[in-house]
Amino acid sequence: MFEDKNQQRTSLSEFGEFRLIEHLTQYFPVKHKTTTKGVGDDAAVLSSSEDETVITTDLLVEGVHFDLSYMPLKHLGYKAVMVNISDVYAMNASAEQITVSIAVSNRFSLEAIEELYAGIQLACETYGIDLIGGDTSSSTKGMIISITAIGKAAKESIVYRDGAKPTDLIVVSGDLGGAYLGFQVLEREKQVFEVNPNNQPDLSNYSYIIERQLKPEARKDIPELLKELDVKPTAMIDISDGLSSELFHIAKQSKVGCKVYEEKLPLDPQVISTCEEFQLDSTMVALSGGEDYELLFTISISDYDKIKGNPHFTVIGHITEENQGLHLVSRANQEIALKAQGWNAFSNE
Amino acid sequence: MFEDKNQQRTSLSEFGEFRLIEHLTQYFPVKHKTTTKGVGDDAAVLSSSEDETVITTDLLVEGVHFDLSYMPLKHLGYKAVMVNISDVYAMNASAEQITVSIAVSNRFSLEAIEELYAGIQLACETYGIDLIGGDTSSSTKGMIISITAIGKAAKESIVYRDGAKPTDLIVVSGDLGGAYLGFQVLEREKQVFEVNPNNQPDLSNYSYIIERQLKPEARKDIPELLKELDVKPTAMIDISDGLSSELFHIAKQSKVGCKVYEEKLPLDPQVISTCEEFQLDSTMVALSGGEDYELLFTISISDYDKIKGNPHFTVIGHITEENQGLHLVSRANQEIALKAQGWNAFSNE
Numbered sequence: 011m012f013e014d015k016n017q018q019r020t021s022l023s024e025f026g027e028f029r030l031i032e033h034l035t036q037y038f039p040v041k042h043k044t045t046t047k048g049v050g051d052d053a054a055v056l057s058s059s060e061d062e063t064v065i066t067t068d069l070l071v072e073g074v075h076f077d078l079s080y081m082p083l084k085h086l087g088y089k090a091v092m093v094n095i096s097d098v099y100a101m102n103a104s105a106e107q108i109t110v111s112i113a114v115s116n117r118f119s120l121e122a123i124e125e126l127y128a129g130i131q132l133a134c135e136t137y138g139i140d141l142i143g144g145d146t147s148s149s150t151k152g153m154i155i156s157i158t159a160i161g162k163a164a165k166e167s168i169v170y171r172d173g174a175k176p177t178d179l180i181v182v183s184g185d186l187g188g189a190y191l192g193f194q195v196l197e198r199e200k201q202v203f204e205v206n207p208n209n210q211p212d213l214s215n216y217s218y219i220i221e222r223q224l225k226p227e228a229r230k231d232i233p234e235l236l237k238e239l240d241v242k243p244t245a246m247i248d249i250s251d252g253l254s255s256e257l258f259h260i261a262k263q264s265k266v267g268c269k270v271y272e273e274k275l276p277l278d279p280q281v282i283s284t285c286e287e288f289q290l291d292s293t294m295v296a297l298s299g300g301e302d303y304e305l306l307f308t309i310s311i312s313d314y315d316k317i318k319g320n321p322h323f324t325v326i327g328h329i330t331e332e333n334q335g336l337h338l339v340s341r342a343n344q345e346i347a348l349k350a351q352g353w354n355a356f357s358n359e
Numbered sequence: 360m361f362e363d364k365n366q367q368r369t370s371l372s373e374f375g376e377f378r379l380i381e382h383l384t385q386y387f388p389v390k391h392k393t394t395t396k397g398v399g400d401d402a403a404v405l406s407s408s409e410d411e412t413v414i415t416t417d418l419l420v421e422g423v424h425f426d427l428s429y430m431p432l433k434h435l436g437y438k439a440v441m442v443n444i445s446d447v448y449a450m451n452a453s454a455e456q457i458t459v460s461i462a463v464s465n466r467f468s469l470e471a472i473e474e475l476y477a478g479i480q481l482a483c484e485t486y487g488i489d490l491i492g493g494d495t496s497s498s499t500k501g502m503i504i505s506i507t508a509i510g511k512a513a514k515e516s517i518v519y520r521d522g523a524k525p526t527d528l529i530v531v532s533g534d535l536g537g538a539y540l541g542f543q544v545l546e547r548e549k550q551v552f553e554v555n556p557n558n559q560p561d562l563s564n565y566s567y568i569i570e571r572q573l574k575p576e577a578r579k580d581i582p583e584l585l586k587e588l589d590v591k592p593t594a595m596i597d598i599s600d601g602l603s604s605e606l607f608h609i610a611k612q613s614k615v616g617c618k619v620y621e622e623k624l625p626l627d628p629q630v631i632s633t634c635e636e637f638q639l640d641s642t643m644v645a646l647s648g649g650e651d652y653e654l655l656f657t658i659s660i661s662d663y664d665k666i667k668g669n670p671h672f673t674v675i676g677h678i679t680e681e682n683q684g685l686h687l688v689s690r691a692n693q694e695i696a697l698k699a700q701g702w703n704a705f706s707n708e
Contacts, residue, residue, distance in 0.1 A: 052596055053413045053446050055450070055517055058409050058514065063405040065456075071462045071496055074496055074497050074499065101402045109415075111417070111505055112418075113423070142414065156505035158414075158416055
């Protein structure tokens with residue numbers, strides 16, 4: 011599981027910066043006709059368009075956002091793209107281009123960076139994204155990945171965080187808490203491995219939640235599906251820091267409150283069984299887990315019939331007036347105030 | 360010179376990530392009507408346009424690209440913006456927006472990050488740039504800054520690296536080598552300071568070259584001036600890695616050679632006197648120095664009369680057939696083959 015399979019090792023300093031960019035980007039053919047010029051000049055050029063341009067950026071730091079002792083580099087490359095394009099989908103837009111900048115210490119070989127880019131390439135192929143630029147550099151410690159994603163949407167389709175209205179329904183795609191529990195399982199196995207490196211873990215009972223952690227999929231299908239169903243959400247955000255934290259963002263920017271029902275939170279059976287094993291409260295995990303990269307959105311109650319019974323969607327509650335605050339209604343019908351327990355990149359956890 | 364003037368110190372972890380972004384971006388009013396939505400949602404939104412969109416990104420790593428022992432944080436913020444928008448101007452485009460992501464270790468206080476953003480803000484004000492997004496994170500070591508710059512240009516105005524033709528004239532804006540020599544002076548003073556911290560250096564003889572290193576200005580004026588003069592360069596690039604390295608980029612992509620004349624290289628008197636003091640060859644410094652952020656471009660010989668005598672421009676040579684290679688013609692009229700001595704971020708220098 012934690013074995014280094016790289017037999018060959020070419021140092022990056024002997025390869026040189028310019029050759030490295032050319033080398034890494036040679037297998038990224040341009041797919042969109044909007045990409046007039048990709049990698050290879052001072053800047054990339056995107057064609058003019060009647061659509062609006064959507065731009066988002068994220069920085070991933072080794073030891074803060076990822077741990078290479080159980081995150082294979084190819085998965086990391088894939089996930090780094092997902093994290094970014096998820097923000098584009100959360101605008102109800104389609105993702106079209108990315109730039110990727112990396113800084114790596116001399117601990118990393120050329121072959122390691124090729125693995126990272128193989129994951130980025132797979133993500134680009136699967137999601138129809140053009141790699142249009144970036145930068146490579148050395149770092150004094152570890153690996154840093156900075157990705158900017160660019161997307162398009164018709165002006166009238168774009169969904170912000172600030173449009174939720176009282177009585178709107180709160181909807182999530184997919185299920186919650188899996189990525190966080192996958193992380194817990196991997197952390198436990200890492201500790202077991204450190205004690206006994208010969209121990210080969212059986213992770214088959216955790217395959218879904220580990221995949222949610224190591225190879226999340228951004229919900230490209232949701233903006234497409236919403237369009238088919240003729241539903242324009244009133245507010246939307248992706249769930250990167252945890253449902254509770256994202257609800258706070260929507261509530262703050264829309265100047266509303268909300269009620270979310272514990273019994274409605276969508277949980278995979280593996281999430282429930284693993285919560286029992288780890289003695290974790292599955293509701294807490296669903297509310298605060300983070301990294302699921304599902305979409306959280308609100309819709310007018312008049313659109314309910316359009317999404318009712320759709321297996322991709324779960325209605326988990328509704329929007330209230332601002333002065334009512336943010337509450338979870340428990341199975342015992344008690345109202346519990348929600349806390350914005352978003353993941354804080356500056357905390358010492 | 361190297362004194363830490365920060366009296367107050369607020370830790371970033373007590374401040375929290377979401378509040379930090381809000382806090383740092385509150386003094387960045389939106390200036391462009393194309394910026395439909397800036398900081399504060401999953402992504403920024405730029406309005407549709409008849410112009411093409413130009414996008415470029417750079418990563419700056421402490422200990423690799425900058426040394427905080429003589430680079431004040433405010434200057435660093437300013438320079439980080441210049442490095443990026445310079446690439447936009449090198450496309451003959453106008454820069455309009457940036458995203459800024461930073462990762463910082465707990466060595467940095469809130470007040471230090473505010474200084475950095477004060478420099479970013481000054482750059483945005485001076486150059487008319489909107490800050491539209493970004494990310495803040497902790498790092499395990501040092502500071503990393505990732506900036507993406509976005510610009511606009513009419514399709515027919517954009518200048519790539521691949522359009523230079525034999526007989527085209529090679530032109531540079533401003534003068535060369537200053538930033539590199541400023542770096543040499545600062546490195547020397549740093550060593551003096553380490554031996555005797557009470558020694559207060561007199562840097563008045565080096566004010567121009569130190570400013571070229573610590574507070575470079577991107578050539579926003581050049582695309583504007585070229586438009587006024589009705590000159591569209593056939594190829595253009597900004598000089599970040601050194602004249603010689605940039606000539607190689609243009610030559611390779613345009614499939615041409617070039618001749619550059621030693622006696623034509625534009626040098627400031629302070630560059631010449633400091634080269635004498637440091638016993639450096641001023642031609643080598645001009646060719647390989649880097650970080651000047653001037654623009655290097657080629658024009659059709661028929662446009663010569665339009666730029667002749669303009670104090671912003673120096674014609675330094677001309678484009679030749681590819682098989683003639685890249686040469687410097689010395690003052691003694693000898694042809695010396697140029698080397699692409701670009702700065703390599705992976706070398707151990």
